[in-house]
Amino acid sequence: MTSLENTRIDKWLWSVRICKTRVIATDLCKRHKVSIDGQEVKPSRDVKVGQIISVRKEGIAWQYRVLKCIDKRVGAGVVKESCEDITPLEEKNKIALIKGGWVPRRAKGEGRPTKKDRREMDRVLGL
Numbered sequence: 001m002t003s004l005e006n007t008r009i010d011k012w013l014w015s016v017r018i019c020k021t022r023v024i025a026t027d028l029c030k031r032h033k034v035s036i037d038g039q040e041v042k043p044s045r046d047v048k049v050g051q052i053i054s055v056r057k058e059g060i061a062w063q064y065r066v067l068k069c070i071d072k073r074v075g076a077g078v079v080k081e082s083c084e085d086i087t088p089l090e091e092k093n094k095i096a097l098i099k100g101g102w103v104p105r106r107a108k109g110e111g112r113p114t115k116k117d118r119r120e121m122d123r124v125l126g127l
Contacts, residue, residue: 010043
């Protein structure tokens with residue numbers, strides 16, 4: 001494991017196991033789902049110790065504090081030394097809804113949701 005002064009955000013997301021592959025991490029950055037201290041970033045942006053990383057993934061806005069810059073994938077035990085999960089409790093409560101099986105569903109044959117239906121689903125989920 002290499003401890004660095006800074007590293008690329010896509011490598012860091014992959015190495016601390018937030019993303020399964022580096023390609024997924026890069027894609028999240030390109031789709032503006034990742035921000036550092038409130039500013040959306042490109043995959044090549046460097047991350048430094050102490051910065052707050054926000055990742056919008058699977059309907060939840062995850063937040064992490066960088067404790068150590070690493071660029072190699074590490075074991076789950078070492079991840080705790082590299083980042084701290086500071087996601088607000090409200091966001092973590094969304095996990096229970098999502099994993100609990102409550103997902104807005106439409107009856108078969110109703111077709112795609114209208115714009116009004118979509119807004120209603122977003123309001124219920126708090127998105």
